[in-house]
Amino acid sequence: MDQDQALLKSVSIGDLELKNRVIMAPMTRNRADNKEKEPTDLHTEYYTQRASAGLIITEGSQISKAAEGYINTPGIYTEAQVKGWTKVTQSVHENGGKIFLQLWHCGRISHPKFHDGEKPLAPSAVNPNTQAYTQDGFEDTVEPQAMSIADIKQTVLDFKHAAENAKNANFDGVEIHSSNGYLIHQFFNKNSNIRTDDYGGNIQNRARFFFEVLEAVSEVWPENRIGVRMNPSLNDAFGITATEETIPTFDYIVEKLNAYDLAYLHLSEPFTDVSDIDYLEPNIAKHYRPIYKGKLMINAGFDQESGNKVISEGNADMVSFAKLFISNPDLPERFAKNAPLAEWDEDTFYTPGPKGYTDYPKYNAEKSEA
Secondary structure: OOOOOHHHOOEEEOOEEEOOOEEEOOOOOOOOOOOOOOOOHHHHHHHHHOOOOOEEEEEEEEOOHHHOOEOOOOEOOOHHHHHHHHHHHHHHHHOOOOEEEEEEOOOOOOOHHHOOOOOOEEOOOOOOOOEEEEOOEEEEOOOOEEOOHHHHHHHHHHHHHHHHHHHHOOOOEEEEEOOOOOHHHHHHOOOOOOOOOOOOOOHHHHHHHHHHHHHHHOOOOOHHHEEEEEOOOOOOEOOEOOOOOHHHHHHHHHHHHOOOOOOEEEEEOOOOOOOOOOOOOOOHHHHHOOOOOOOEEEEOOOOHHHHHHHHHOOOOOEEEEOHHHHHOOOHHHHHHHOOOOOOOOHHHOOOOOOOOOOOOOOOOHHHHHO
16 A cells, blocks of 8 residues: 555645545536435435545535526535535545535536526626537537626525535535636636626636635635635636736636635636646646645646656646546545556446446455456
8 A cells, every 4th residue: 555645644624624635626416306306315425436436526516596507416405405414424424535525617618407407607698619518418608698787696695696506515515616617707807707897808807706606605614614616727718818917817716815714725727728828828737836835736647757756846736637537536545556447438427327336346456357
């Protein structure tokens, strides 16, 4: 057992002690195929199988009906959904795990089919020109409905209500999804936010909605039980096209986050190659480690070797793994044994049922040596 790896050392986030730094990243899996969009026994099994993670961050869970943008994703705004999530947290806790719920609003990455024919809400009426995953497959997005001030205020309240429901479901904390082209990220970006009121224009105004959400959630949870996820150099993905103001916007936000006692800041390395774009940052952990004073979690494309390296070099405190956690439910144990890793099956990422979800076995050394 190779327990001296940086990934396998314990770490504290706020008042929580995590047994390792191998974090299960939030991943949309589309298994809530029921009318209530509630987690099922299959979700309970899936997350429990992965309870050896230092921390599980659940798939994004819509904070309201208006927040929906994908088929069969679980919510956190009804009693039935809270009841389903409570079964998940109880089982994860019984198996020694810790689990945060990711609070999610898709904004314009959605389709009228999720909203009784109405346009999805967004900062501005700008079509992301991407596709939404509906009951009829992938369909082109539409021009969204620009949010009124009343819509913005209601959405902040929806985040707060969802945070209350997450507490009632006995989660250990929540992560605010401010990343990957969804609603909060849409407010940050100059191309998706062309507002001329207090929520648009300069960097401070475009960040205003996020900080109002953070303040509302912190009325429910202690700041040290709140995580924040961001993807600073996202470009040409999820409807987002970066601009010269993109990195200065995130620099401003991250610097301002130092005033909060967050559990962690969860950042992603670029999803696409941005090395030839002089106004984007190709090395997110290295760039933001000197700026952010709290616990930093990094994501996107890491394996055992690069995960250990980024922590050992001091550029991150934790690493979140996505696809590796799909096919390796016992990922920390495999790292400890330097065991081979199982391959994932992309064809079953978003399909219903246990196949490609709960049927990946744990590592069996005896069987593997036979």
